[in-house]
Structure formats: structure tokens, C-alpha cells
Amino acid sequence: MARLSGTGLIADDLYLMAHDDVTGRPFLQPRAVGLGLAGGLLAELMLLDMLRLTHGWVVTGDPGQPRDELGCCVLGLIASERELHPVRDWLAFLARTAAADVAVRLERAGYLRQTRLGRPRHGGRWVPADPDCAFAPLGRARSALGAAGAASAHATILAGLAVGSGLGQRLLPYGLPDSRRRLDMALEQLPPGLRELIAQTQAAVDSALLAHRV
Amino acid sequence: MSRTQLTRSRPGTMSRALARDRLGAPAVLFFVLAGVAPLTVAAGVIPTAYQTTGLTAIPAAFLVVAAILAIFAAGYVAMTRYITNSGACYAFVARGLGRPAGVAATLVALVAYTCLQVGLYGALGPAAAGEAAAHLGVHAPWWAWALAAWAVITVLGLLRVDITGWVLGVLLTAEVTVILAETIAGLAAPAGGRLSFATLSPTGLTSGGFGAFGVLAVVAVLGFVGFEQAPVLAEEARHPRRTIPVATYAALGMIAIVYAGACWAMAVHNGDRHVVTAAAQQGPGLLFGLGGGALGQVAQLLFLTSLFAAALAFHNVVWRYMFALGRENVLPAALGRTGANNIPKTASLIQSATGLAVIAAYAASRQDPMTRLFFWLGTTGGFGIILLLTLTAGAVIAYFARHPHDENLWRRLIAPALAAVLLAGIIVLAIEHYATLLGVPPGSAAARALPAGYAVAAVIGLGWGLVLKIRRPAVYAAIGLGAHAVTGQLTPASQEPPQ
Numbered sequence: 230m231a232r233l234s235g236t237g238l239i240a241d242d243l244y245l246m247a248h249d250d251v252t253g254r255p256f257l258q259p260r261a262v263g264l265g266l267a268g269g270l271l272a273e274l275m276l277l278d279m280l281r282l283t284h285g286w287v288v289t290g291d292p293g294q295p296r297d298e299l300g301c302c303v304l305g306l307i308a309s310e311r312e313l314h315p316v317r318d319w320l321a322f323l324a325r326t327a328a329a330d331v332a333v334r335l336e337r338a339g340y341l342r343q344t345r346l347g348r349p350r351h352g353g354r355w356v357p358a359d360p361d362c363a364f365a366p367l368g369r370a371r372s373a374l375g376a377a378g379a380a381s382a383h384a385t386i387l388a389g390l391a392v393g394s395g396l397g398q399r400l401l402p403y404g405l406p407d408s409r410r411r412l413d414m415a416l417e418q419l420p421p422g423l424r425e426l427i428a429q430t431q432a433a434v435d436s437a438l439l440a441h442r443v
Numbered sequence: 444m445s446r447t448q449l450t451r452s453r454p455g456t457m458s459r460a461l462a463r464d465r466l467g468a469p470a471v472l473f474f475v476l477a478g479v480a481p482l483t484v485a486a487g488v489i490p491t492a493y494q495t496t497g498l499t500a501i502p503a504a505f506l507v508v509a510a511i512l513a514i515f516a517a518g519y520v521a522m523t524r525y526i527t528n529s530g531a532c533y534a535f536v537a538r539g540l541g542r543p544a545g546v547a548a549t550l551v552a553l554v555a556y557t558c559l560q561v562g563l564y565g566a567l568g569p570a571a572a573g574e575a576a577a578h579l580g581v582h583a584p585w586w587a588w589a590l591a592a593w594a595v596i597t598v599l600g601l602l603r604v605d606i607t608g609w610v611l612g613v614l615l616t617a618e619v620t621v622i623l624a625e626t627i628a629g630l631a632a633p634a635g636g637r638l639s640f641a642t643l644s645p646t647g648l649t650s651g652g653f654g655a656f657g658v659l660a661v662v663a664v665l666g667f668v669g670f671e672q673a674p675v676l677a678e679e680a681r682h683p684r685r686t687i688p689v690a691t692y693a694a695l696g697m698i699a700i701v702y703a704g705a706c707w708a709m710a711v712h713n714g715d716r717h718v719v720t721a722a723a724q725q726g727p728g729l730l731f732g733l734g735g736g737a738l739g740q741v742a743q744l745l746f747l748t749s750l751f752a753a754a755l756a757f758h759n760v761v762w763r764y765m766f767a768l769g770r771e772n773v774l775p776a777a778l779g780r781t782g783a784n785n786i787p788k789t790a791s792l793i794q795s796a797t798g799l800a801v802i803a804a805y806a807a808s809r810q811d812p813m814t815r816l817f818f819w820l821g822t823t824g825g826f827g828i829i830l831l832l833t834l835t836a837g838a839v840i841a842y843f844a845r846h847p848h849d850e851n852l853w854r855r856l857i858a859p860a861l862a863a864v865l866l867a868g869i870i871v872l873a874i875e876h877y878a879t880l881l882g883v884p885p886g887s888a889a890a891r892a893l894p895a896g897y898a899v900a901a902v903i904g905l906g907w908g909l910v911l912k913i914r915r916p917a918v919y920a921a922i923g924l925g926a927h928a929v930t931g932q933l934t935p936a937s938q939e940p941p942q
Contacts, residue, residue: 256783256784257783257784257785258784258785261785285930298447299447299449302447302449302452303449306449306452306457310457314457314458318457318458318461319457321461321464322457322460322461323449325460325464326447326448326449329447329448330447330448330449333447334447393929395781395784395785397780397781398780398781398782398783399783425930428929428930429930431929432926432927432929432930434785435766435767435770435925435926435929436678436925436926436927437679438763438766438781438785438787438926439675439763439766439767439925439926440675440676440678440679
């Protein structure tokens with residue numbers, strides 16, 4: 230059952246932010262949504278210390294299993310690789326299916342439902358089950374634009390990934406006039422690995438835009 | 444209940460799955476050729492070049508310039524293996540010759556691509572006006588059609604529409620097919636019944652004095668603009684070490700053959716001695732008249748779509764440059780911000796405003812759009828690209844002198860040095876004979892002002908780079924990193940993986 234407090238997972242909140250809370254239509258180009266959500270999926274595992282980022286390379290961290298199936302799947306795939314890969318490659322890999330995968334996770338949690346129209350597997354129509362719950366992540370991310378130190382790591386990462394993937398115009402007007410600077414200050418408080426993940430996600434989105442691939 | 448797609452991925456297959464999504468050489472080649480817009484050059488640039496310069500060795504110039512650019516490409520694509528950045532040339536200059544030089548190069552590039560983009564309205568307007576008058580009975584001035592095209596490009600730019608995929612594929616294939624058909628038709632009907640090879644001979648390049656080569660080379664480089672874009676896709680290429688070089692050399696070869704063939708056919712069909720006069724009388728019809736009939740009609744329509752596609756493509760190149768510079772904070776950060784659907788509205792609108800101002804200025808001053816807007820700004824854009832390539836060749840030498848990697852002497856020194864000398868020679872000759880290039884009397888203001896614009900841009904760029912060094916060291920450090928300015932890394936894989 231959908232709740233205003235959300236699932237507590239970053240990619241879920243980012244998905245809801247990146248789509249209209251009533252119609253479910255995306256605000257961004259598909260590749261940008263995918264890259265942002267891929268960053269969210271990696272961030273979830275980094276918050277659990279199950280993944281680490283070292284100079285742009287993704288390495289596995291503490292043993293254990295995430296609560297959700299998608300997180301387990303991402304971690305399993307990363308652990309199964311014989312050699313290390315740069316985070317940019319993992320972002321590109323996960324971005325291919327991230328939107329559909331996160332939508333399925335949100336559907337199971339009761340936040341999205343499939344409409345009869347459109348083809349959900351092909352960039353189609355998942356619609357928020359409750360517009361209020363779909364709008365709530367914007368409020369959570371907004372806390373990262375306020376007073377220094379007031380935001381949780383979840384909110385700061387969410388806001389950083391949202392702005393990095395192109396949702397700045399949607400999020401920043403909800404903050405104070407100098408919200409961009411405040412967000413930068415909040416991001417400075419994050420551990421280096423998470424800061425790097427957010428920066429790499431933004432770089433991947435920008436690169437795709439410059440290379441005519443968004 | 445649905446199932447996640449990721450659960451279907453087999454463990455240990457990430458690299459293969461990723462490789463499938465990346466671009467192979469044919470896709471990169473296609474991207475490069477699409478930006479070249481062949482009919483724009485074959486029907487627009489070449490006849491106007493014959494008319495304006497009065498020189499006939501244009502076919503030979505295409506072949507010789509292709510060879511020079513192939514030499515340049517050896518070091519250029521080698522550097523792509525170590526620096527993958529969507530604004531390849533200026534990123535290379537920043538790394539090789541220093542960040543202030545990088546800022547100078549990027550302003551030169553911005554001016555050059557802007558000239559190329561707005562210049563296209565000077566051909567679009569008259570071509571559309573001619574077609575509308577002939578087939579629709581609509582008589583409107585060239586600038587009205589240019590403004591209509593400008594409005595559509597502005598809207599498409601704001602919607603962030605690239606003409607890609609099958610639309611561009613069909614257009615490109617049709618354009619090349621029509622040019623080849625016109626070429627064959629022209630060669631099959633030579634003037635005086637004799638096939639002359641004189642315009643293909645490199646000796647013709649200096650027959651009108653050594654300066655003629657500089658003029659002809661600028662025109663020829665204009666035809667190749669776009670080939671330098673292949674490294675833009677380096678990060679998306681399946682095998683960057685192979686894909687980018689293959690696509691670059693294939694593009695150079697194909698462009699050289701198509702253009703050299705087309706302008707040779709024009710000279711053969713009209714006669715070497717009469718082609719200049721014919722070009723002055725017929726304009727783009729010099730190409731369309733080779734085959735005549737239905738082929739000519741199709742070619743005229745495709746000329747319009749080609750001009751439009753080229754104008755949109757260059758519009759998108761310019762805003763991408765501005766976006767990258769905005770992201771680096773070298774230009775105002777607003778240029779690097781995106782709105783809904785990842786559209787950088789500010790950058791796109793600034794380019795549109797430039798186009799509007801130029802069309803309005805030419806319309807108000809009643810200057811001939813085909814020669815003074817399309818050809819003058821087009822060739823000035825081509826001249827700017829030569830400047831950019833020369834700086835890049837110097838940067839390649841400087842970079843490999845510090846970081847030889849495992850590149851051989853040809854790629855890291857001999858080829859770029861040879862290319863730099865040849866390109867610099869073209870620049871000197873072109874500056875000396877810029878009046879011939881524009882078709883104006885020696886010493887006229889335009890012949891001095893247009894090339895001097897690049898000197899101004901370069902000086903501003905160098906100065907701004909030094910200001911950034913003193914006032915904003917963090918921004919200075921990120922110059923040339925493009926999208927990676929936010930991470931401060933050239934490429935994520937530029938370091939060894941941790942043990």
C-alpha cells in the first residue's frame with residue numbers, strides 16, 4: 230500500500246520525481262531517466278556499505294543482502310564480474326533497464342499501476358496509484374535545499390541525482406533563491422564515494438547529451 | 444505481477460551487453476556523413492565557388508585537401524584514444540597547448556560553426572523562394588523563406604529534435620545517389636565530346652598563382668566540415684581504438700570521391716573554360732543541369748531538405764558547444780542548464796537569436812544572400828575550421844611529446860607536424876588572398892574583417908583563460924573537460940583499477 234513516506238529507496242523516489250504525479254509521463258529523455266535511476270540503484274547499495282566507489286571504480290563492500298529483489302540482483306551482477314568496471318560502465322549498463330525495473334519495484338510496493346493503454350516494457354505507461362504519494366519525494370528532496378545539515382543523506386543524494394539527471398528546473402524552484410548553492414553545500418557533507426557517484430551520474434547524462442545520445 | 448528485466452541478465456555478461464548497445468563504425472560513419480549534408484556542398488558551395496573565385500581546379504583541391512586531412516587525422520584519432528571528450532578539438536588544444544589556448548580554440552570553433560550555421564540561411568532562402576515561385580506561384584523575398592526556416596529550426600531546437608534515424612538515412616542516401624547520378628550524367632555528356640582531366644590535376648592548383656591553392660583549399664575544407672566530429676562519439680563507440688579511425692578515414696574518402704567527382708563533372712559538362720561563366724549564370728543549377736529533367740527536379744527538392752538538415756545539424760552543434768562551456772563555467776553557467784526533456788533552452792535560443800539578427804541585417808542591407816551570406820560566411824566558417832585543425836595538430840604534437848603512450852612516431856609527431864605545416868600554409872595563403880576567396884577587390888574591408896574576427900575571438904579567449912587562471916582556479920582546472928568538468932576527470936577509466 231502506497232504511503233507518503235515512500236519506500237525509503239532512492240531510485241524509487243527519483244522515479245516518482247522524474248514522472249508526472251498524475252499521468253506518469255516522464256519529464257526527461259529516456260536515457261537521462263535511466264542514468265539517474267542507475268545512479269540511484271548504486272547509491273542504495275552504497276548507503277548499505279555493500280558497494281564502494283574508489284577513483285571511479287565500483288568495488289563490492291560489506292557482505293550481506295539488500296532487502297529488495299532488484300538491489301540483490303544489481304549486487305549479484307556486480308559481484309559476478311571477474312574484473313572491476315568503472316562506475317560509468319555500470320551506470321550505462323543499469324540505465325538500459327533501470328526505468329522498467331524500478332517501475333516494477335514500485336508497482337509491487339503499490340505506488341504504480343499499469344494502465345491498459347501503452348506498453349510498460351517499451352517506455353509506456355505506469356501511472357501513480359496515488360498522486361500525493363507520487364509528489365511526496367519532491368518534498369523530501371527539497372529538504373536538501375534548506376538549512377545546512379538539516380537534510381538526511383537520502384534527501385541529499387536524491388536531490389543531487391535529480392539535478393544531475395536534468396530535474397533541476399523541477400526541483401530548485403521549491404527551494405530558497407540560492408538553492409543551488411545550498412544543494413552544493415549539502416552534497417559536500419556526503420561521503421566522497423557518494424559525491425563521486427552523483428558527479429559521475431551527471432557527467433554520464435551530460436556526455437550522452439553532447440554525444441547526441443539523449 | 445511484472446518481473447524486472449535485470450533478473451534476466453546472466454552474471455558476468457555486463458561488458459558484452461554494454462558493447463551491443465554501443466556504436467560500430469558504420470553508425471559513427473553515418474553520423475559523420477549526416478552532418479556533412481552532401482547536396483548542400485555539391486549544389487550550393489561548389490557552383491558558388493566556381494563563380495566567386497573564378498578558379499577551376501576545385502576537383503583537384505578536394506583530392507589534395509582530403510590527403511592533408513588524412514595526414515592530420517592520424518594524430519587526431521590517436522589522441523582520441525586517451526582523451527574522450529565531446530568537444531574533441533578544443534579539449535585536445537586545452538590538454539596539448541594549455542588551457543588558455545583551449546579557451547581561444549573553443550571561441551574560434553564557436554565563431555566558425557556559427558558562421559556555417561547562419562550562412563546556410565543565405566542559400567535556404569533563395570532556394571525555397573525559387574521553388575515556391577516556380578511550382579506554387581508564391582512570390583516572396585528570400586528573407587521571408589529564410590525566416591520561415593529559421594522559425595522551424597528555432598522550434599525544433601527548443602524541442603531538441605535532431606533529424607536522426609531513418610529520416611536522415613533516407614535523405615543522406617537520396618542526396619548521395621542524386622549527386623552520383625548527376626555526376627555520371629555530366630561525365631557522359633562532356634563539352635566538345637572530349638573528357639578533360641585537367642581540373643583533377645594538382646598542377647592546376649597553382650596555375651593562377653600559388654595563392655590560388657589557399658583559396659581553393661578553404662573551399663574544399665568547407666566540404667569536409669563534419670569529418671572532425673567522429674571523436675564526439677568516442678565514448679559511445681564499441682571499440683574506440685578502431686571504430687573512430689575507421690569512420691574518420693572512410694568519411695574522408697567518401698566525401699573526397701563524391702565532391703571531386705561532382706565538380707569535375709560540372710567542369711567536364713560545361714567545358715573547363717566555361718564552367719565559371721556557367722556557374723555565374725546557373726548557380727545551383729550547375730549541378731541540377733547535368734542530368735536535367737526529373738533528376739534535376741528531385742535534386743532541387745533534395746537541395747532544400749539538405750540545406751535545412753545542415754542548418755539544424757549546425758544549430759545543434761553550436762548549442763552543444765555552448766552547453767559544454769556552460770557546464771565548465773567558462774561561459775555563463777545558464778548556458779549549461781537544461782530544462783524539461785534535458786533541453787538547454789538558453790544555449791539554443793542564443794543561437795537562434797544570432798540567426799535572426801544576421802538574416803535581418805542582410806535583408807535590411809539588401810545584400811545578395813547566396814554570395815554574401817551563404818558563401819562569405821560559409822567559407823569564413825571553413826577558414827575557422829582550418830584554424831581549429833591547425834591548433835589541434837599543434838596540440839597533438841605537444842601532448843604526445845609529454846605523454847608518448849605507445850603510439851608510433853608517425854602518429855605522435857610526423858603526421859601532426861606535417862599536417863600543421865600544410866594547414867598553416869593554407870591559412871597564410873588564404874589570408875593573403877581572402878579577397879579572391881570572397882570575390883571582392885583586393886584590400887576590401889570584408890576581406891580583412893572576416894578573417895580578423897578569429898584573431899579577435901582568439902585574443903578574447905586567451906585573455907579570458909588567463910583571467911580564469913587568476914580569479915577562478917577551480918573553473919580554470921576544468922577547462923577542456925566538457926561533461927566531465929563535474930568529476931574533474933578526463934575519463935573514468937583514465938586510472939588503473941584499484942587492487
